Amino acid sequence: LAKTTQPISMDSYEGQEVNITCSHNNIATNDYITWYQQFPSQGPRFIIQGYKTKVTNEVASLFIPADRKSSTLSLPRVSLSDTAVYYCLVVGGYNTNAGKSTFGDGTTLTVKP
Amino acid sequence: DTAVSQTPKYLVTQMGNDKSIKCEQNLGHDTMYWYKQDSKKFLKIMFSYNNKELIINETVPNRFSPKSPDKAHLNLHINSLELGDSAVYFCASSQERSGATHYGYTFGSGTRLTVV
Numbered sequence: 166l167a168k169t170t171q172p173i174s175m176d177s178y179e180g181q182e183v184n185i186t187c188s189h190n191n192i193a194t195n196d197y198i199t200w201y202q203q204f205p206s207q208g209p210r211f212i213i214q215g216y217k218t219k220v221t222n223e224v225a226s227l228f229i230p231a232d233r234k235s236s237t238l239s240l241p242r243v244s245l246s247d248t249a250v251y252y253c254l255v256v257g258g259y260n261t262n263a264g265k266s267t268f269g270d271g272t273t274l275t276v277k278p
Numbered sequence: 279d280t281a282v283s284q285t286p287k288y289l290v291t292q293m294g295n296d297k298s299i300k301c302e303q304n305l306g307h308d309t310m311y312w313y314k315q316d317s318k319k320f321l322k323i324m325f326s327y328n329n330k331e332l333i334i335n336e337t338v339p340n341r342f343s344p345k346s347p348d349k350a351h352l353n354l355h356i357n358s359l360e361l362g363d364s365a366v367y368f369c370a371s372s373q374e375r376s377g378a379t380h381y382g383y384t385f386g387s388g389t390r391l392t393v394v
Contacts, residue, residue, distance in 0.1 A: 208368050208370070208388055214382060257330050266383075
């Protein structure tokens with residue numbers, strides 16, 4: 166499975182848009198890109214998943230270029246409660262490494278007032 | 279109702295002891311996992327079961343033995359605990375039907391194991 170690389174930490178201020186980029190150069194054809202959020206003393210929580218182009222839900226947007234070697238999680242207008250660790254994962258698609266995944270090191274996002 | 283529940287939440291034990299962590303999911307998912315998160319927050323997959331069948335067994339000491347009595351339960355038994363086993367252990371589940379899109383993992387709240 167593709168190894169992921171993301172920044173160790175990022176700082177932002179309330180109300181700003183935050184973009185966290187993840188590299189996954191060896192992503193396979195059937196792999197999906199997913200992002201998780203983890204607060205202290207809690208398990209990771211699924212945020213968003215995509216295969217290519219752009220995906221948007223009520224929480225975030227995910228941008229994936231045509232070559233799929235990277236992806237960018239975009240959090241609009243962050244608040245203090247968005248302070249957390251964000252993980253980028255490449256998840257094996259069907260018939261390959263279905264369900265297998267490698268968590269990266271995560272990006273610690275700190276939102277300041 | 280908690281979707282993925284683990285017990286106990288905290289576990290403090292001495293080196294050499296044997297302990298178990300239990301996990302149950304009420305989501306109807308067919309696949310369950312155990313992850314280990316160390317003090318540096320790295321999350322590593324340990325085991326995965328699909329419909330009670332072991333499908334992923336990463337490089338984990340054989341002191342760790344998962345057991346899945348049914349697809350809603352996945353327990354983790356650890357023999358001869360060592361100091362290095364101290365970590366947070368997360369149970370997770372997902373739906374992994376063959377040929378279907380992966381829809382994300384649902385994690386439990388974790389079991390903090392401290393070996394003294």
